[in-house]
Amino acid sequence: MNDIKTVDTIIHAQAIVTVNQANAILPLHSIIICAGKIRDILPTDDAQKQYQSSNTLDLSQHVLMPGLINAHGHAAMSLMRGFADDLPLMDWLNEHIWPAEAALVSSEFVYDGTELAIAEMIRSGTTCFSDMYFFPEAAAQCADKIGIRAQFTTPVFDFPSNWGTGPDDYLAKAQALIDQYKDNELIDIALGPHAPYTVSDEAMNAVKTMAETQGLAVHIHLHETTFEVETSKSDYGKRPIERLQALGLMNGNLQCVHMTTLNDDDIRIVADAGASIIHCPESNLKLASGMMPVQKCLDAGINVALGTDGAASNNGLNLFSEMRTAALLAKAVANDATAVDANTAIRMATINGAKALGLDKLTGSLEIGKAADFIAIDFSALDMQPIYHINSHIAYTHPADKVTHSWVNGKSLMSNRKLLGINEQDVIKRAQQWQKKLQQTQEQTV
Ligand SMILES: [Zn+2]
Incomplete structure (x- = not known):
């Protein structure tokens, strides 16, 4: 096939929670990212035939949803x-x-x-x-x-x-x-x-x-x-x-x-x-x-x-x-x-x-043409089993610690729970320094 399109990022997922008008949840689908936007959302079988990227992630145990x-x-x-x-x-x-x-x-x-x-x-x-x-x-x-x-x-x-x-x-x-x-x-x-x-x-x-x-x-x-x-x-x-x-x-x-x-x-x-x-x-x-x-x-x-x-x-x-x-x-x-x-x-x-926030034309759901602002949640953990309704787990099991990846405008901000562009140890150190200063103000007002 010579009509395979090269794009920035391809992610294959267990399911995509779109939060579109119909609240569609798409099993075994892929999201295609180009120039910060969602270029396509389609079954993984089709995605493999139609698109290629040097940045392809296989998140087959993950659910993608809007950030x-x-x-x-x-x-x-x-x-x-x-x-x-x-x-x-x-x-x-x-x-x-x-x-x-x-x-x-x-x-x-x-x-x-x-x-x-x-x-x-x-x-x-x-x-x-x-x-x-x-x-x-x-x-x-x-x-x-x-x-x-x-x-x-x-x-x-x-x-x-x-x-x-x-x-x-x-x-x-x-x-x-x-x-x-x-x-x-x-x-x-x-x-x-x-x-x-x-x-x-x-x-x-x-x-x-x-x-x-x-x-x-x-x-x-x-x-x-x-x-x-x-x-x-x-x-x-x-x-x-x-x-x-x-x-x-x-x-x-x-x-x-x-x-x-x-x-x-x-x-x-x-x-x-x-x-x-x-x-x-x-x-x-x-x-x-x-x-x-x-x-x-x-x-x-x-x-x-x-x-x-x-x-x-x-x-x-x-x-x-x-x-x-x-x-x-x-x-x-x-x-x-x-x-x-x-x-x-x-x-x-x-x-x-x-x-x-007046941003609904741009973000808030996963739809073609919108900004690629989305997260991946690992659904393989013991306390996520069994999976009758994906949305039930999202709403009721507060799976924040299972968010593994995050993208804003197509740019990766977290990969496998590692923050990109933030030095976590440095952030913690500065927070602890401010704690000491705040405690001093408390002592002075007592
Ligand atoms: Zn407030």
Whole structure:
């Protein structure tokens, strides 16, 4: 045959979980990668006849699926994993996290913490994440070096921080980042007003104007606790969702994180606006913030994605674990075992995340023409047997430690569980050095 096409990468797999519209799972199929994109998905027998590559992998005991999308987190906070546990949100923030951040957060802290987080995310199957933290320029530089896909939301607060003097300064720094990354294939910049209780109407209006004129996404912690909703009612005479609607921010570019305290009017407003919800069940459970009514929101037609939140309130960045928790919790909240089934949980962690970040034409499912962002999971282990339904194992056995390979835009980021482009020992060493510094700040405040 002289019409065999030479391509960049060929992977033969036991099965491919596409997460396409029909949730097709294709046994004994191969994926063909060329120039960072999925060139073809076809039966392995046909692939062997039609394509050749010097980079061909036979993963006959593996399942390929889209890389997971962690749609909300604070990557650098991985350096505060286990720093302060078992506290409600406002005590945790006011007495522990914010004082430690004021003492230590810097460009170096953010770079090192982000690299620790990205290493953990790749090893647990994530290929795209959204991040909101100080010094996003350092976090973006780290992600760019490693080659993972990411959205950086530049934080906006009313008050000064180690990163800036106030809303005008934060938005000026956001503009500089937007300009720097406008042609970057893997990095998007969005605006991150922190939360209704930390951002005034004036600053919200500035965010709205900038988002509208430049077509930017807006990412906000919203309805995280009942306390937040009650405070808004007394301060503004409106629930936070109503306030954002009145300010003109409730639209299809809004990414609403948490949303544990929702009434039927709130759900209708979000559904009508076409905004996305990013559900962070483990962080909400740990901080006892509340429980989001996932099935009710899905039934209303809202796009619901998943996030881990920062490792300081989780305490990890394992989106498979989040997928399982989301499915289990949704059943308990709805008092209905059919709520958030395995397929739905997988879609929340993949294509719904892509939709929330405005990236669904590019990533989130394995389809011809999309970016080659995907992972391989080893299904040969004892605790994966027998295999009746592949999606059941993905959703319910949290197989993060069985993710062996990872690709973003066709580039390999992990092979046989070895990270490429990250020196794991060096990342661990730097995390331990920051631990000592954080412990010193704790001793000083006691
Ligand atoms: Zn958060």
